[in-house]
Amino acid sequence: MMFxxxxxxxxxxxxxxxxxxxxxxxxxxxxxxxxxxLIRIGLNQISGKIILVMVFILFxxxxxxxxxxxxxxxxxxxxDNVPFHDIEKETEDDGGEKDHN
Amino acid sequence: xxxxxxxxxxxxxxxxxxxxxxxxxxxxxxxLVSLNVVGVIITIILILISxxxxxxxxxxxxxxxxxxxxxGTVALVKYLEGGDFV
Numbered sequence: 001m002m003f004x005x006x007x008x009x010x011x012x013x014x015x016x017x018x019x020x021x022x023x024x025x026x027x028x029x030x031x032x033x034x035x036x037x038l039i040r041i042g043l044n045q046i047s048g049k050i051i052l053v054m055v056f057i058l059f060x061x062x063x064x065x066x067x068x069x070x071x072x073x074x075x076x077x078x079x080d081n082v083p084f085h086d087i088e089k090e091t092e093d094d095g096g097e098k099d100h101n
Numbered sequence: 102x103x104x105x106x107x108x109x110x111x112x113x114x115x116x117x118x119x120x121x122x123x124x125x126x127x128x129x130x131x132x133l134v135s136l137n138v139v140g141v142i143i144t145i146i147l148i149l150i151s152x153x154x155x156x157x158x159x160x161x162x163x164x165x166x167x168x169x170x171x172x173g174t175v176a177l178v179k180y181l182e183g184g185d186f187v
Contacts, residue, residue, distance in 0.1 A: 018122070018131060022138050030141055033108070037152055049160045050148060053167060057141065060171040064137055067178040072130040074182055 019072075023065035030057050105153040109146050116142040129181060133174060140170035 034054045038047050116139050123135040144167045151159035 018134050022134050026138050026141055030145060033145055034148065037148065041152060046152065046155075046157060046160060049157070049164060053144065053148065053160075053164055056164070056167060056171075057144075060167075061137075061141070064171060064174045064178075065134075067175055068130055068133050068137070071178045071182045072128075 019065050019069050023062060027057060027061040030054075030061075103153060105149045109149050112142050112146055112149075133177060137170070137174055140167070144170075 031054055034050055034057075038050055041047060119135055119138045119142070121135075123132050123139065126132045126135060144163045147159050147163035147166065151157065151163065
C-alpha cells in the first residue's frame with residue numbers, strides 16, 4: 001500500500017489526485033505495517049509506544065491532507081489545468097488570480 | 102538479514118520513488134504532499150530499527166519526529182494560505 005501511494009504521487013496528473021493517493025493509501029499502509037509489527041512482537045513495553053504512533057498517524061494524516069487540499073483550493077494557481085468543472089469559481093470570482101507555481 | 106532490515110530497504114526505495122515529486126513537482130503543494138509521505142516513511146523506518154535492535158530510544162525519536170512533521174506541515178500550509186498564526 002505504501003508502494004501504491006508512492007506510485008500515485010509519481011504518476012497522477014494534478015494536485016487533488018495526488019492527495020487522494022497519499023491521503024488514504026499512505027495512512028492505510030502505515031497502519032498495516034505497524035499492526036504487523038505489533039502482531040510479531042506481542043505485548044510489551046515497546047508495543048505501547050507503537051500503538052501511540054499508530055493512533056497519532058491515524059488522526060493527523062487526514063488532517064494534514066485536508067489542510068494541503070484546502071490551501072491548494074484557496075490559492076488555485078496550482079489547479080489551472082484541473083479537468084473537472086469548478087462550481088465555486090463561477091459563483092464568486094475571488095481567489096483565482098494568485099499564481100504559486 | 103532479518104525481516105525488519107528487508108522491509109526497511111524496500112521502504113527506502115519507496116521513499117526515493119515518492120521524493121521524485123519533491124524535486125520536480127510543479128507547485129508548492131505537490132512538494133508538501135511528497136514531504137508528508139516521506140516523513141511517514143522515515144518514521145516507519147525508525148520504528149523498524151527500534152524493534153530490530155531492541156533499543157527504545159529510536160521509538161521516542163520516531164514519536165517526536167512524526168509530531169514535528171505534522172506541526173511543520175500545518176505551519177507551512179498556514180503560511181502559504183496567508184493566514185495569521187494563532
